[in-house]
Amino acid sequence: MDEAKRVGATEVCIQGGLREGVGLPFYVDMLKAIKAKYDIHTHAFSPMEVYHMSKVSGVTVEESLKALKSAGLDSMPGTAAEILVDAVRDQICPDKLTTAEWVDVVTKAHRTGIPTTATIMYGHIETWEDRLDHIFLIRDVQRETHGITEFVPLTFMYENNSLTAQSMGASGIDDMRMYAIARIVFGRDLPNVQASWVKLGVKLAQVALWCGANDVGGTIMEENISKSAGAKAGEYLSPQALQTIIRAADRTPRERTTLYKSVD
Structure with missing residues (x-):
């Protein structure tokens, strides 16, 4: 954190595993410790993590969200979404939240005043129909709450996991179709679509800027999930x-905050 702040970091993103017996107080203390030392935006804890800490501590999701916000949580990553179709989730992530549970945590976060992102992980066993169901569901949530700051397509990284035998990931053409479709479906409801240069690579991220994306993500500094895959x-x-x-x-760069406010 000290090094990140020294070189100009404006956000710390925190996500981790689901530790048995580790509940809400651990995460509250973490946020308080960060905020006590650093003036930085905290973008932390997936819907799955919030659900887990609530269950461990025997409190409602709403109670957890209020406590996290009070401790300094500024926004949440809308990860653990994978594909928001239960028939697919039953195969690729049966121990994660159901589609309804994911939507419930995210909408409650928005109502608590905690904005989130929204993601899709595609290019494994799902169909285009599944992808479209996911995108339209995200649009419906956004129309209800207006709490999603950006949509982030995450192309499947196929190494070092059990799905490798079933898929070698999406093609570059499918990657670009995802951005184009997201731009058309979301329109003004959700104007920010991010191209993840970590997953796409720099050159394909540049192409995505002509296919519907308007953001290429951040400087990152340290990332382990995509690298391990x-x-x-x-x-x-x-x-x-x-x-x-x-x-x-041939695009014009503009620095932004986590919540898409222009820094200029």
């Missing part, structure tokens, strides 16, 4: 490098 694009780009990449795609 075979991503080769790296985990750090300086702001100057990102600006060069965006300009090379």
Whole structure:
């Protein structure tokens, strides 16, 4: 954290595993410790983590969200979504939240005043119909709560996991179709669609800026999930490098906050 702040980090993103017996107080204390030392945006805890800590502590999701917000939680990653179709979830992540449970946590976060992102992990066993069901569900949530800051398509990284035998991931064409469809479906309801350069690679992320994406993500600094699944694009780009990449795609770079406020 000290090094990140030194080089200009404005956000700390925290996600982790589900530790048995570790409940809400652990996460509240973590947030308080961060906020006591650093003036930084805390983007933390997936819907799955919030559900888990609530269950361990014997409190409602609403109670957990209120406690986390009071301790300093600024926004949440809308991860653990994978594909929001239960027939698919039963196969790829049977121990994670159901579609209804994921939507419940996210909408309650929005009503508590905690904005979230929304993701989709595609390119494994799902069909295009499943992908579209997922996208339209996210749009419906956004129309109800207006609490989603961005949609982040996450192309499946197929190395080092049990789904490798069933899929080698999405093609580059399918990647670009995902951005184009998201842009058309979301329209003004959800104007921010992020191209993850960590997963796509820099060159394909540049193409995505012409296919519906309007953001290429952050400088990152440290990332372990994609790397462990075979991503080769790296985990750090300086702001100057990102600006060069965006300009090379004939787009105009603009620095933003986590909540999409212009820094300029």
